[in-house]
Amino acid sequence: MSNHLSSGSQPLEADLDRPLLTPIKRRSFFMYAGATAGATALVLAGCSKSDSSPGTIDVGSGDGGILNYAYALEQLEAAFYAQIKTGTYYTGLATGSAEKQIFDDLALHEGIHRDFLKAALLANSITPLKDLTPDFSTINFNDRTSVLNAAQTFEDTGVAAYNGAGRFISGNAYLALAGKIVSVEARHAALIRDLRTYNTFVASDVVNTFTPSAPAVAGQYAGEGTPNTTPNTQGNGNPGPGQERSKRPPVILQAVNNFLASGSKLSANSFA
Amino acid sequence: MDFFQLLSDLEKADAEFLDRINPRRRVFKYLGNAGQKITTAAVPAVLASFFNRAYGQSATLTAPVQAVLTLALQLEYLEYHFYNTALGIAGLIPSQETAAITTIRNDEAGHINALRAVLGTAAPTPYLVTDFDYSGGSGTGNGPMKNALIPGSTGNTNGALFFAAGQAFSDTGQRAYKGGAPVLNTTATKDILEAALNIHSVEARHNSHFRTVRRAIVANALGSAGAPAVSPYDAAPKSWISLVDNGGPTAPDGSKPASKVYGPGTPATGTPDASYPGEDNTSQAGVNLTTLGSTYTAAAISEAFDEPLDPATVKSIASMFTSTAGKAKGLFV
Numbered sequence A: 001m002s003n004h005l006s007s008g009s010q011p012l013e014a015d016l017d018r019p020l021l022t023p024i025k026r027r028s029f030f031m032y033a034g035a036t037a038g039a040t041a042l043v044l045a046g047c048s049k050s051d052s053s054p055g056t057i058d059v060g061s062g063d064g065g066i067l068n069y070a071y072a073l074e075q076l077e078a079a080f081y082a083q084i085k086t087g088t089y090y091t092g093l094a095t096g097s098a099e100k101q102i103f104d105d106l107a108l109h110e111g112i113h114r115d116f117l118k119a120a121l122l123a124n125s126i127t128p129l130k131d132l133t134p135d136f137s138t139i140n141f142n143d144r145t146s147v148l149n150a151a152q153t154f155e156d157t158g159v160a161a162y163n164g165a166g167r168f169i170s171g172n173a174y175l176a177l178a179g180k181i182v183s184v185e186a187r188h189a190a191l192i193r194d195l196r197t198y199n200t201f202v203a204s205d206v207v208n209t210f211t212p213s214a215p216a217v218a219g220q221y222a223g224e225g226t227p228n229t230t231p232n233t234q235g236n237g238n239p240g241p242g243q244e245r246s247k248r249p250p251v252i253l254q255a256v257n258n259f260l261a262s263g264s265k266l267s268a269n270s271f272a
Numbered sequence B: 001m002d003f004f005q006l007l008s009d010l011e012k013a014d015a016e017f018l019d020r021i022n023p024r025r026r027v028f029k030y031l032g033n034a035g036q037k038i039t040t041a042a043v044p045a046v047l048a049s050f051f052n053r054a055y056g057q058s059a060t061l062t063a064p065v066q067a068v069l070t071l072a073l074q075l076e077y078l079e080y081h082f083y084n085t086a087l088g089i090a091g092l093i094p095s096q097e098t099a100a101i102t103t104i105r106n107d108e109a110g111h112i113n114a115l116r117a118v119l120g121t122a123a124p125t126p127y128l129v130t131d132f133d134y135s136g137g138s139g140t141g142n143g144p145m146k147n148a149l150i151p152g153s154t155g156n157t158n159g160a161l162f163f164a165a166g167q168a169f170s171d172t173g174q175r176a177y178k179g180g181a182p183v184l185n186t187t188a189t190k191d192i193l194e195a196a197l198n199i200h201s202v203e204a205r206h207n208s209h210f211r212t213v214r215r216a217i218v219a220n221a222l223g224s225a226g227a228p229a230v231s232p233y234d235a236a237p238k239s240w241i242s243l244v245d246n247g248g249p250t251a252p253d254g255s256k257p258a259s260k261v262y263g264p265g266t267p268a269t270g271t272p273d274a275s276y277p278g279e280d281n282t283s284q285a286g287v288n289l290t291t292l293g294s295t296y297t298a299a300a301i302s303e304a305f306d307e308p309l310d311p312a313t314v315k316s317i318a319s320m321f322t323s324t325a326g327k328a329k330g331l332f333v
Helices: A002-008 A018-033 A041-049 A062-084 A098-123 A143-168 A172-196 A249-259 B003-013 B024-037 B040-055 B063-087 B095-122 B156-184 B187-220 B298-304 B309-323 B324-328
Strands: A210-212 A224-225
Touching: A002 A041, A002 A249, A002 B024, A062 A098, A062 A143, A062 A172, A062 A249, A098 B024, A143 A172, A143 B187, A172 B156, A172 B187, A172 B298, A210 B095, A224 B095, B063 B095, B063 B156, B063 B187, B095 B156, B095 B187, B156 B187, B156 B309
Parallel strands: none
Antiparallel strands: A210 A224
């Protein structure tokens, strides 16, 4: 199994011979996903596109691809929180203040996620994605508002990314690991949101709202109410009521690439 | 059997057929890429998958999937009735938090709506508030958390005990969804898995807010997320679980009614998808994370990962909050 993962998850440099690599990637993906699958979304997703976007590194396919996708996101988050510590917003925070506690913790958590994912990739004989070069030129690390805005973007993106990637994971051990991480990202996201604007921890831009109505039989609530049906233009349509607006990997990477330097930009063509 | 003719007939009979399949384009992908590979033998399975997706018939849900969704639904009722009841008790929830608890209640209502729809005819009769015992007394009405719904009672100034209970309930929920996710990871239930993940992260967001409010109550700074956490984190916790948060909130009688929420399940060791370590776990997938960096303390590592819980442990926690009437209905049994 790990052989299939390994062959399917090599980082694809943009200037490599794509016509050769792509069929290999797809074939190994089918071997991994299993030709017996009937209506499997995995197979369908694997078939949906055959070209890598120009100038990008593809995260690969199969569970190795998802692990590398997560590793890329955690690299970016860890780099962001490390850089916060160099700006005057962070250095000006009082010892023992809530915000200093929070950003100290976030830097540790994301560093741990990054290092764990790299260790897990290596332990499973999957080639880790290269060290990515971030581009944080749009963020002013000396300004609280700019830092908090960016932190919210990264955390919300992380939650939407893990949730949207879950369906592409075959191995339950990997799914379980993703679940252990995503709820921590959600905790981060909720707190950063509450720091920016209190009571926005589940605002409608990240969670689809639901308005319950009086039960048909008093006291017997059977789910009566109205889900928000406004399409989510930022992602993948509208999720069910009270649910996170998860996004598929290509949608996530479109946004994430804004924070990656040329040569480190990513694609996830196997996970559309 | 002419598969394409069948789809065409279905669309004539039910103009919304294709719209029911979500996402729509999957049908076209399916026909375009794999249609020619469908053998006669495969057609029934393929159709079953289509109909399941289109009409949400519960008959095709396997027993393990049904069990996970039913437990999830029961936990949503536990939360929904708790918040809904609290919103109706004057003076319980501080004014700064009324909007947040209303939103959380509405999210839980949405989860009930979604889970009932997926379960279809297999969904249980709606549970009543009287099916629960929010004192944590397993039906006695006299458990350690009985002040949580009594405004201004001992331990419950500014709703401190109410928010402590909310923290414990939503952490139980997030750990239960995490434990159930691998069961939902089948080719026929990927949409259900994604919905469960999208609920799971919302429970974690709720939990983060409950913890933020608890810090604010201790710091007398309601309506702000700027109050620091205070070690050992049982009364003024971080927004994430640090080790086992010193056993979780303390009840007025000095007990730790939520300690099992943060402890290990059964079994505590094994592969990530079949083991339920306590929240103080520092090893993931065989990697001892303390070896990865000199600044990676056990506390920081434990905070960076939330752990799943097994259904039996979840039920043993939740059944403390079930009334005799609820138990008779099989709630958390």
